[in-house]
Amino acid sequence: MRSMTRRSYAALATGAAFALILAGCSDSGNKSPDASSTGKVDCAAYKQYGDLKGKTVSVYTSIVDPESKQQTDSYIPFETCTGAKIAYEGSREFESQLPVRLSAKTAPDIAYIPQPGFLKSLVADFPDAVKPAPQAVIDNATKYYSEAWVNYGTVDGKLYATPLGANVKSFVWYSPKEFADNGYTIPTTWDELMTLSQTIADSGRIPWCAGIESGTATGWPATDWLEDVVLRTAGPDVYDEWVNHTIPFNDPKIVEALATVGDVLKNPAYVNGGLGDVQSIATAPWNEAGNGIPAGTCSLMRAANFYQANWATDVTVAEKPQDNGVYAFYLPGKTADDKPLLGGGEFVTAFSDRPEVQAFQAYLSSPEWANEKAKVTGQGWISANSGLDASLLQSPIDIMSYKLLTDPAYTFRFDGSDQMPAAVGAGSFWTEMTDWIATDKSDEAVLTAIEKSWPAS
């Protein structure tokens, strides 16, 4: 009797598994005609990829619902025109699972790697698994991306990865209405920004709000603060040396930069509007810290362009002064001509050199894809691809971010913590910056502790 039960269980399970696979197939079968009916796809630009009918490319990323839907939607023209199928898989455990898959030789065809540092360590650890970009991708990269972006996908002189999406972190969110009502002007230098903060503080209000709580990644918004300020007080060259560890993490110039950050984040007269004292920065969720701006409890918050997804539904992102309106200005440099820009993005990396994978890789680095992605996303997405049609961007903050990214007057630098070894960039840098706020640890002690945690290599 027992073995009977067991057998029937197994049969049931296998049956269910089959049913599921069938259901999965019919699902995707329904999807493509549905999507192509929404807009006729012009396949002319896709001729170069050839006929890929029956081929599948697996994509593994850290982008999950609801953003993953916009990703998969942007592949539809490629799928319709070439006949290839893109199997998308997003996971929040991406960073820990990808090396596991590579060790077990079950690598995805393509992965979107959000950190150049991670790409570097993958190339070092799995030299056979990571495939250098094919010629078509190299051509696209040099044609459509600035040199800085191409370099972040290059390891040891070889281009491995091309940028996918991009974000800009050097922004200060504010309320245009509050600025108009009080006659504040957008600061164009760091000193003006500090004067503005003092003016707001003198009027009896707390100018800044900030939050660095982000679950296991708590502390990352504070690392962005420091990186942004290092770019401003020490300059992009020192920034590169600092990120690549050719100068120690606790170099005097970095200590000075952290002190400058402290002038804002650890100044009880400047923070933490509507949320509490300095310590409350450590416990305030990063994605809710800005709620005080439309509510009128604080005036300024430094956050990336992607913060726009976190505003409540009744808040409008627009430059025009209006109730419940927010907008962002560029976090100014030391002088008005000094324009460093901190940002981030993902990089398309291939673990297979099959023709369909290379074709898809080329598609992702092409302006066709960037425009398609912009079309299906609505708002909250930009790319550093210079072939992107800015008129497709719908949110004013996206348009401004794109302008800054492609404006040669701005010196772009990639998020430093994403380039450092994981033990620092996703470890001690976060925790020490949290301690810096939460336990009022001194500037030197924090930077020295991070320097000590830098892995010897």
Added chain:
Amino acid sequence: MSVPSTPVDNLVDVPAEEGMSIQNKKLSRIEKRAIAARGKLSSPWASGIAIIIAVLWTIPTLGLLVTSFRPQSQIQSSGWWTLLSNPGLTLDNYDEVLFGSSTKFATYFVNSLVITLPAVVIPISLALLAAYAFAWIEFKGRNVLFVAVFALQVIPIQVTLIPLLSQYVKWGISGSFWTLWLSHSIFALPLAVFLLHNFMKEIPASLVEAARVDGAGHVKIFFRVLLPLLTPAIASFAIFQFLWVWNDLLVALTFAGGTTNVAPLTVRIAELSGTRGSSWYLLSAGAFISIVVPLIVFLSLQRYFVRGLLAGSVKG
């Protein structure tokens, strides 16, 4: 102290009066202890403390339940205990969790069931056979082998992940349900064999010997004599294994990956909060949806749970 002793004495007298004169002396020590425990536990103080502990233990779950029904803005701005001052409950979170994804929630639910049922049935079936052999079949090296199986429990599953995955890739079954059924069975077997073996050993040898004298072979003894007596142990281990597999994220993510063909509920819940963690307010609703099935399983089998656990582990 004299107060509790009176009911104990009274209770001890009861079985004696029922007249089990021969066994009375042997059983009385254990019975006395049980009865003393019962006397102590039924004191109003003990009941009070038990109730307080129960309430304290339940408060976080209650908070989670209340949170899951609150609107997003309130979850993010105030705690669940302010419910009375900020009234307003909504099913929006559940709606979002169940229908907000591009993949139907039911798919993950079915995946979880498909993963969990075989992953519970396979190790129990195998462990029962192994436990019988260890308990009632004499063979050379039995004790050494048993200690070895027992010692396997010490190995953390994390160290086996990559080697196992490499094997699965070699066998061509990676990304399928087979990897999960096999892995969960592998990880469950040492404890299952150990628990069921101890339980089988407790069954009086005379019972097995009597069956043998009557001409029963191993198969008959196993199915006719032992299996009916083992129900509590099997049920308790089944609950254990069910909860472990149902709540597992690591094994599923590593071996099967997150594709919708195979991903269980836990994978969906891990991704609920969104790429940058901004939708964490959905987590409480997601947690409650995922709790439903284990709760039903636990409640329907719980009377076996305590009995089976005690029987298997506390070997007199």
